[in-house]
Amino acid sequence: MAKSFDKGVNYMISTKGRYGLRVMIDLAKNDNGSYIPLKDIADRQEISKKYLEIIVKKMVEGGLVKGSSGKGGGYKLVKKPEKYTVGEILTLMEGTISSVACLADKDYDCPRKKKCETLPMWKEFDKIVHDYFYKKKLSDLL
Amino acid sequence: MAKSFDKGVNYMISTKGRYGLRVMIDLAKNDNGSYIPLKDIADRQEISKKYLEIIVKKMVEGGLVKGSSGKGGGYKLVKKPEKYTVGEILTLMEGTISSVACLADKDYDCPRKKKCETLPMWKEFDKIVHDYFYKKKLSDLL
DNA sequence: GAAAAACCTATTGACATGGTAGGTAAATGG
DNA sequence: CCATTTACCTACCATGTCAATAGGTTTTTC
Numbered sequence: 001m002a003k004s005f006d007k008g009v010n011y012m013i014s015t016k017g018r019y020g021l022r023v024m025i026d027l028a029k030n031d032n033g034s035y036i037p038l039k040d041i042a043d044r045q046e047i048s049k050k051y052l053e054i055i056v057k058k059m060v061e062g063g064l065v066k067g068s069s070g071k072g073g074g075y076k077l078v079k080k081p082e083k084y085t086v087g088e089i090l091t092l093m094e095g096t097i098s099s100v101a102c103l104a105d106k107d108y109d110c111p112r113k114k115k116c117e118t119l120p121m122w123k124e125f126d127k128i129v130h131d132y133f134y135k136k137k138l139s140d141l142l
Numbered sequence: 143m144a145k146s147f148d149k150g151v152n153y154m155i156s157t158k159g160r161y162g163l164r165v166m167i168d169l170a171k172n173d174n175g176s177y178i179p180l181k182d183i184a185d186r187q188e189i190s191k192k193y194l195e196i197i198v199k200k201m202v203e204g205g206l207v208k209g210s211s212g213k214g215g216g217y218k219l220v221k222k223p224e225k226y227t228v229g230e231i232l233t234l235m236e237g238t239i240s241s242v243a244c245l246a247d248k249d250y251d252c253p254r255k256k257k258c259e260t261l262p263m264w265k266e267f268d269k270i271v272h273d274y275f276y277k278k279k280l281s282d283l284l
Numbered sequence: 285g286a287a288a289a290a291c292c293t294a295t296t297g298a299c300a301t302g303g304t305a306g307g308t309a310a311a312t313g314g
Numbered sequence: 315c316c317a318t319t320t321a322c323c324t325a326c327c328a329t330g331t332c333a334a335t336a337g338g339t340t341t342t343t344c
Contacts, residue, residue: 010152010153010154010156010236011152011154011238011240011241011242011243011246012152012153012154012241012242013241013242013264014152015243018242018244018260021260022258022259022260025259025260046254086263094152096153098153099153099154099155100153100154100155100160101153101157102160104153112188116164117164117167117283117284118160118163118164118167118283121228121278121283122155125274125275128270128274129271132267132270133267136263141259141260141263142259
């Protein structure tokens with residue numbers, strides 16, 4: 001199941017974000033009111049159920065979805081698809097969506113910020129990224 | 143010199159890209175026709191010279207700058223600042239600028255591409271990123 | 285009470301990141 | 315010609331993430 005092209009290199013969005021988003025889409029598309037078992041999602045999405053457990057755990061902790069144990073259990077969305085932004089999903093899964101370390105931690109105060117020639121560009125770019133993903137709704141992907 | 147906030151997390155742009163860009167800017171700003179020693183750049187940029195060696199090596203290999211050994215040696219740009227795009231610099235330093243693995247390798251042919259609900263978004267986003275960084279020139283940062 | 289499901293804990297190998305250390309080769313100025 | 319300056323080269327390191335796999339426990343329903 002491992003994708004070799006996914007290894008090593010540092011992408012902005014890892015499998016956590018990509019798979020997480022696909023789980024959300026799957027939950028939205030297959031919503032019938034009751035809980036959807038992870039096995040079904042794993043089968044449809046062709047992702048190992050075991051790995052998805054890790055992904056979905058984060059989504060439960062982050063309040064994106066809720067789970068129910070036992071027979072007839074599974075996962076479901078807590079809001080309507082149009083109420084989720086792709087940005088909030090990716091931020092939860094990736095930790096941050098910032099392109100550079102300097103901007104990811106709001107508390108970090110760079111001593112070079114006054115004279116840094118690149119900071120304005122990173123800020124501008126970060127805003128573009130942020131705007132793109134937070135304007136996009138989960139419902140836009142269905 | 144190590145920045146704790148820079149560790150572990152996967153940012154789109156690592157120190158290689160950020161420092162590399164700052165070296166380029168430094169070379170552009172301090173261009174007087176002759177070679178600029180790495181020590182001077184390291185001092186001005188407050189980055190360890192040893193680490194910068196690794197960064198600059200990539201830039202030489204990639205043809206962004208040229209170096210000259212011996213006394214009076216150092217590095218210089220091979221083109222005028224307005225002839226460099228930020229995109230080409232970052233792509234060289236980071237390997238790729240693609241946000242997701244699926245799109246980074248042009249030869250990779252995803253078996254799910256037909257039914258993937260997220261692929262169009264990644265493509266759209268990648269284009270935004272690409273356009274942003276390739277329209278921006280090194281000279282825009284001086 | 286069996287089955288189905290989430291949930292929990294641990295481990296793994298490979299690799300990137302962000303450096304450090306120490307040495308060799310080349311070119312110049314005096 | 316030789317000391318100095320500089321790039322250039324090779325190796326190493328600790329830490330952490332990534333992308334999983336493995337196996338067990340709890341919860342719930344039929």
